[in-house]
Amino acid sequence: MKAFDYIRPQSLEEAEGHLTQEKRVNILGGGVTLFLELQNNDLTPDIILDVKALPGFHDIRYHHNHGLKLGAAVNLQHLATGLEIRRHYPLLNQTAQELASPQIRNRATIGGTLAWASPVSELAAPMLCYDATCHTWSPRRTRTIPVNELYLGDFKTALEPDEIITHIHLPSFPARTYGIYQRQTVRHDGRRMIAGAATLAIRKHHTLTNWRIAVLGVDDRPKRIPEAEALLEGAPDEESIHLALQAVQENIHPQDVVYARSDYRRAVLDALLQRSIHSIISNLQES
Numbered sequence: 062m063k064a065f066d067y068i069r070p071q072s073l074e075e076a077e078g079h080l081t082q083e084k085r086v087n088i089l090g091g092g093v094t095l096f097l098e099l100q101n102n103d104l105t106p107d108i109i110l111d112v113k114a115l116p117g118f119h120d121i122r123y124h125h126n127h128g129l130k131l132g133a134a135v136n137l138q139h140l141a142t143g144l145e146i147r148r149h150y151p152l153l154n155q156t157a158q159e160l161a162s163p164q165i166r167n168r169a170t171i172g173g174t175l176a177w178a179s180p181v182s183e184l185a186a187p188m189l190c191y192d193a194t195c196h197t198w199s200p201r202r203t204r205t206i207p208v209n210e211l212y213l214g215d216f217k218t219a220l221e222p223d224e225i226i227t228h229i230h231l232p233s234f235p236a237r238t239y240g241i242y243q244r245q246t247v248r249h250d251g252r253r254m255i256a257g258a259a260t261l262a263i264r265k266h267h268t269l270t271n272w273r274i275a276v277l278g279v280d281d282r283p284k285r286i287p288e289a290e291a292l293l294e295g296a297p298d299e300e301s302i303h304l305a306l307q308a309v310q311e312n313i314h315p316q317d318v319v320y321a322r323s324d325y326r327r328a329v330l331d332a333l334l335q336r337s338i339h340s341i342i343s344n345l346q347e348s
């Protein structure tokens with residue numbers, strides 16, 4: 062492994078001094094994938110810039126009108142165990158509990174997990190359903206990127222090389238928001254994803270509105286399927302569920318992998334979504 066400088070800035074101004082054109086800089090979150098890439102010599106940086114001591118990067122703040130602010134260095138175990146997350150964003154909480162192992166969750170940060178941009182990144186699914194936005198800083202500007210626009214394809218994001226995710230924002234959702242995350246993997250720790258999906262809808266009287274379907278493992282990026290979501294609005298019957306599932310199939314492009322052929326991944330996703338949609342509709346039976 063090539064030698065590099067390890068820098069842990071205490072402020073963005075201090076970080077700015079290291080983000081120069083002359084040096085190759087890699088941003089460090091929890092290091093779960095970054096360290097593997099360094100070990101394999103896939104990356105040969107001059108500087109590793111650890112963002113975990115930056116102010117506000119560990120914040121978790123919820124306000125019933127404004128929603129949830131999560132600092133980029135908050136680790137995934139907080140999402141799996143935090144009471145506020147469980148109460149107000151149960152889909153995020155459920156997904157985090159299923160993601161990897163407690164050891165990985167204790168290290169992995171939200172910023173690093175989103176920036177990693179794997180087509181099978183599970184955290185992306187609830188973030189897409191909750192309309193989350195990434196807030197970023199670079200020496201040139203700050204900006205807000207909807208998670209829906211963050212992913213450009215296989216491990217590619219809209220982030221520039223010196224752009225740091227500072228925090229993630231989730232808008233607030235009504236109490237009767239129902240979500241479910243389902244996935245099928247080869248290994249129990251979440252690796253070797255066959256297919257996964259997060260589904261969400263908001264109950265309004267006897268209908269379900271604002272349906273969201275986010276899929277992973279079946280395209281070059283985690284993504285929403287708005288064509289299917291629109292078909293479920295209201296109180297969907299079997300015919301509209303069938304049409305929505307058909308719309309999902311028309312808008313995904315799964316790859317053959319050694320452990321699952323693309324047609325199998327399609328069939329698995331279909332089964333997961335059928336189960337999720339019916340489970341959400343069953344909430345209409347509650348008074």
Ligand SMILES: Cc1cc2nc3c(=O)[nH]c(=O)nc-3n(C[C@H](O)[C@H](O)[C@H](O)COP(=O)(O)OP(=O)(O)OC[C@H]3O[C@@H](n4cnc5c(N)ncnc54)[C@H](O)[C@@H]3O)c2cc1C
Pocket residue numbers: 087088089090091092093094095096112133159160161162165168169170171172173174176177181182183184220224225226227250251252
């Ligand atoms: C054994 C194992 C099991 C796993 N199981 C699962 C699983 O079940 N489900 C799943 O979805 N994933 C799984 N993963 C992937 C894991 O979730 C990610 O590797 C991890 O979440 C990355 O987060 P990190 O904070 O460690 O990022 P790092 O490894 O530190 O960084 C990853 C990338 O993000 C960049 N980055 C980091 N922080 C920021 C920031 N604030 N702003 C901009 N860029 C940043 C880095 O430069 C790097 O390119 C697994 C990984 C391993 C090794």
